[in-house]
Amino acid sequence: MARVPCTHCHLEFDESVMITEEEKGKKLHFCCRGCQGVYHLLKEEGLESFYDKLGNQTLEPAETALKKGEELARFDLEGFHKKYVRTTPEGFNEIHLIIEGIHCSACVWLNEKVLHQTPGIIEATINYSNNKAKVVWDPEQIKLSQIIETIRNIGYNAYPYDPALQEERAVKTRNDYYSRILVGVFATMNIMWIAIAQYAGYFTGMEQGHKNILNIAEFILATPTLFYSGWIFFRGAWYGLKNRLINMDVLVATGATLAYLYSIYAMITHKGEVYFDSVTMIITFVLVGKYLEVLSKKQAADTLDRIIGSMPTEAMVVKADGSKALVSVENIEIGDLIELKPGEKVAVDGILRSGKALFDESSLTGESEPVFKEPGDEILSGTICLDSVVRYEATKRAGDSLLSQITELLSDAVTKKPRIEQLANVVSGYFSVAILSIALLTFAGWYWHSGSFETALIVAISVIVIACPCALGLATPMATLVGIGRAAKEGILFKEAAQLETMAKSDLLALDKTGTITEGRPSVLSIKTYESFDPAELLALVHSSNHPVSRGIERYLLEHYENLAEIKLSELKSIEAKGVTALCDGKKLAGGNRELMQSLGIACDFESEHTLFVYAVDGKIAAEFELRDRIRPGIREVITHLKAMGIWVVMLTGDHEASAKKVAEEVGIEEVHARLLPQEKAEKIQGYHEEGHIVVMAGDGINDAVALASSDIAIAMGSGADVAIEVSDVVLLEDKPESLLAAYRIGRQTFRTVKQNLGFSLLYNLVAVPLAVLGFVNPLVAALSMSLSSLFVVGNSTRIKLKK
Template sequence: MSKVRCDHCHLEFDEDVMIKDGDKYFCCKGCQGVYHLLRSEGLESFYDKLGDTKLQPAQQPKEDLEKFDLEGFVNRYVKKRDDGLYEINLIIEGIHCAACVWLNEKVLHKLPGIIEASINYTNNKAKIIWDPEVIKLSKIIETIRSIGYNAYPYDPSLQEERALKQRRDYYARILLAVFATMNIMWIAIAQYVGFFTGMRSDIKNILNIAEFALATPTLFYSGWVFFKGAYYGIKNRFINMDFLVATGALLTYLYSIYAMVTHTGEVYFDSVTMIITFVLVGKYLEVLSKKQAVDTVDALLGSLPTEVTVIKDGSKALVSVENVIVGDIIELKPGEKVVIDGVIVNGEASFDESSLTGESVPVFKKEGDEVLSGSICLDGVVRYEATKEFSTSLISNIATLLEDAVTKKPRVEQLANQISGYFSLTILSIAMFTFFGWYFHTGFEHALIVAVSVIVIACPCALGLATPMATLVGLGEALKRGILFKEARFLETIAKSDTVVLDKTGTITKGKPEVVAEEKFKEFDENIVYTLCEHSNHPISRGVLEYLAKKSKHKILQSQKIEEIKARGIKAIIDGKEVLGGNAQFLHENGITMSYEGENSLFAVAIDKELVVLYELADELRENAAYAIGKIKELGLEVWMLTGDNERSAAKVAKMAGIDKYRAKLLPQEKSAFIDKLHHAGKVVIMAGDGINDAIALACSDIAIAMGSGADIALSVSDVVLLDEKPMKIYEAIVIGRRVFRAVKENLALSLLYNVIAVPLAVMGYVNPLFAALAMSLSSLTVVGNSFRIKGIRWTRG
């Protein structure tokens, strides 16, 4: 998207959000009005003198909000759903703790027209769905601003720039805080030494003033982020973590000023700087950790080019990815990333598909092969025809599903956020009772310091981080291995599963059966069988079709009344003859007698009620299928195989794969009935299938895993998509789910244990504010560090 300058203030913006007035562009109506006013007053020379100098843009918040409703902005950032609702991903600035998430969601849900508002704490990304007939996006943004936060559309390409800006702000604040803390420590040491050896009051006063000079900028500049968050929290009648930190530091600061001026008691300016420094450094390390966890997600789309080289009428042109249509010819050079799915029409090259499948070995592709968005062309120049638009390509679908997974919270996270919403108020109440208790026992000074320690040591952040941090790291690790969870809650469900049900064809086997034997009973026109198989997408039919195509060239005959019976066969009228093709049971049902005792899959053909040919087909096991099933069993899960194939064929594959329990000759509805039976027995069921023939069974399972890289149906009916079709990925998905759920439980236990131990210790007066601030920061970092241990899963290769 090209940038244009406002013809009044000269600030640059994306063209699609600007107001166009003839050949002029304006960032808001304020600039537009001032421009025409100066022209009407004959002050054109004003703009000549202005040159490249930028004016302060018109300070009209409502005018600024209007850009969110402009057609260009909506087309770029807003997704228009089939149900008439609008959906957008926003980044919410100013979120410091889980309570902030709770507040924003609570306020947004109260707005009429808001259907869904879900915010992920780890990356501050909000998914908002609303009814455009009831509320405008500008009103949603205005509401977020009114409670002290800011919002802008999520754009992966700009995330690094915004993250850098945030880090620089932290750098400056931390630099001042650390400088003041290091210097104030020397003064504090001198005071502590003087406390024991005796110190003249005038020298003590000078040291107090020096500490005051160092603590003041630390509190009000470095700690400004906490005061800002606390102010908006109070404005909305809400106590958050920022309020706890700001209150603890400010009370200590004010008392120290009182002690300094009245020469009574001791000053605690060193505690003020320590509180701000430790908490600020802790928050900064937390930001860095969250950014590292989010990188896997943002990198998926952030690294994609926004333009591709399209060949039109023999000439090359750079075209925006959004403007590419099906049928366009796209040229790829070495090192370029595929953005849109397609089929190679010229050239050959090796492609790196590791971002999709997790496998680092390059895949060689030539004319006629499919290229998937997200892969990288390593060598050679190829041209391919786009088979999808950018919005429906694999990488776009993955990104959309991943964004949904990040924003949709598990039940345990929703509960933790609700607790965090009331946590700070509870701690503040405890601190008040603590103050009065100690005041009547030891006096004001000691009571205040103990109360401040209670306020500072409590940490709602660790509780709020426990679930989202672990799930985000888990989702990122799964994606690296070619496993896509469509919602974060599915990590919890898959961790609790105890039964795995596998479809045979396409899941345990490669799904590409080949003809290994042919038995003719009478002469017939092979074009009839070829035409029949052409009308079916079943793997058995496709196997016969490929076999006939290799034998000789065939033609497609005229056909009518085509009917495919799931898991049975297909029938049609071809060239005036009644043709049946399918398994033995299907032919028996149609009055044709035959017998078959083999172990392979069968495709028999009858023409005008007479059996003419029988094809035997065999399908190979997928790579390491038996090893993967063995590993799944080691996890303690029960494994079943379901198939519509005959009993002998099912037994053969089950034995090769190491499966003891299986069911054969099942129709799709019978597969789903079997899963319901497992549910009645109290089982939590994972169903893995090809996503095409097993849609009913997949829908009935607790976790539906679709085998198939990029199949649209697989993306739509499943809970987990394996971009690499190896059965080992099923095992890896279960392991990741269990590891994430274990980390969530550990994080919750750590955060609760910390608060249960730390708060009572502070109430009893065993912790001073300095160590309280350090402990509070370390508790959050402990949860973050424990979540990153998920990355240390040790994988075994079969």
């Protein structure tokens, strides 16, 4: 039998023992499942160039290499870096990673602390809302594989951010929590029935034999709850202690474990009472709180991928000999001539060389009206050619074009850590240390006072259990969860529960004009008709055009004229940046702007400060339409109410200054900033931050994405672009201004309830912990008290209502 090389490691074996498969007519051979898996992994991640670099060299079989940890080497491959790693202007490397295993703010703190202490790492920022980390490092001092290994060594896993795998991993995480909660809830519900019998026997007397049976039943239920459902806390506690961090996991694991061990001791020796019910309640309640946090995190694809997904992946490049070829955007070079057809997006920034056309720049500037471009004019990536075939010369590569720059800015904004998260890290650390310290001192004091190890241990466990942060941990998520439910009934979607609190503290609202204050589409303001006007003929004419003005005329005709006949047109012609012409039963129809009428020799003396559309039949004007982007009904009243609530309202828009100021005057906004590019909107937001404002931004397009991500709370109108909706924290599903006001009111109601819950939780701990320290509370009462405090928080949270 002939010997053949392994497709991956290149070692030769008899073909009879090889794993074979077909790929595009080519036969592949693998010496083991490991080599087969690594080959397909490299291929899926676009790293096939590894084999070109390898040449005829041989590797160890993958199964052997993986056991030695050499899979980390793939993070340093050139193909891997080309796909995931970006070089900063300073010469450093930058990557976005997903840190797997993060389930609390202390986890974020631990990872950032360890990474910051690692030589060669310049920056490490982790966003708790999506576990996404931005890491910048000096390639001369440290390799990416070493960074990944460092993260693994502290108990977490890291892998490059890949949107194709994100949803799958998110579902896996949710399902893992769900299965652990199911075990905990099942055990808790059943163990409480047994505990009722235990309580009755405690007061009325029970034979030891019956008591033993109940104790064993509780032990059977508590054990999987502690070690399966509670494994998350044990893992977090272990890695926290390993890295000299006392976190909330240490508190939960310690209290539950001590209660479990003492209960086993009491069950075997028949001395004292068992507290297996306390074990299940501790684990289940805290785990539910963790699960609520998981559910509140942002779902599905990252905003960056929505933007990238909206960009063209290929462009039609015209070669020197006149031939055309579809070329990947990444391979477009400066100087390439690119052909663009109506409806296509501009792939990279460039200069128009031939043809004239209208371009829709609303995705970048927010300008509602198309912009006419002719040879020599600059065109920007992400804009759309509307009505003509043109050719333009690329002046930038894909990575340097405007839309790519917006993507990078958005990436930085998304990974910035909110101030409230930093505070939570500090508070959780101090709280855990304080409770454990009090418990240790309590144990020592009681042991010295009573001389009984059992008594001292029970009192110490009571301190840990009664202070177990169920009420404190649920104070915010329960209130915000109810607030989110109330908001949903009003057509308001909060993606992040914690954002309700931030919104309640907001004192400045920044509004985009087009699509937010206004409807975002040209609508007919007035119409003047003459004898030759036939709405059916005009409808057929404008229906043939995709221009926004034509769409506005079409909507008007359908709304104001019924049962219009279907008209067939001939010799339909679209005239660049002017309008359309056609023939209908021998009549010459023309519809468009003033320039079109002038080119046809038709006198048009009508003046208007708004968009003008003129319709002519056989050289005579048949109708004149004035169009404008209308202000949303109710927006003025909403702004008035917001001002009464102490919120300063400003307008940030890419539209020209005259139009912006006129709209602002109509709706009651004093501060206006016009003709802003996306980066400039973000700079304005940052300026407000520096002045000490908590900023809410409302917008609806790609042009608002960077500013939305830079704000403390981002609100998207429901009819807005997918990108704006994905980057936002709040989406107004019903797309009406009243929802904006309702979002503020619900935020303030919820924050008020959060403060009440936190106040009660702190008061509860201030009272309950000293009582436990003094020995007035046993672990059973401690667990019940903890449960009642949680129920109080839940009950108080359900009182949240939208006050008009």
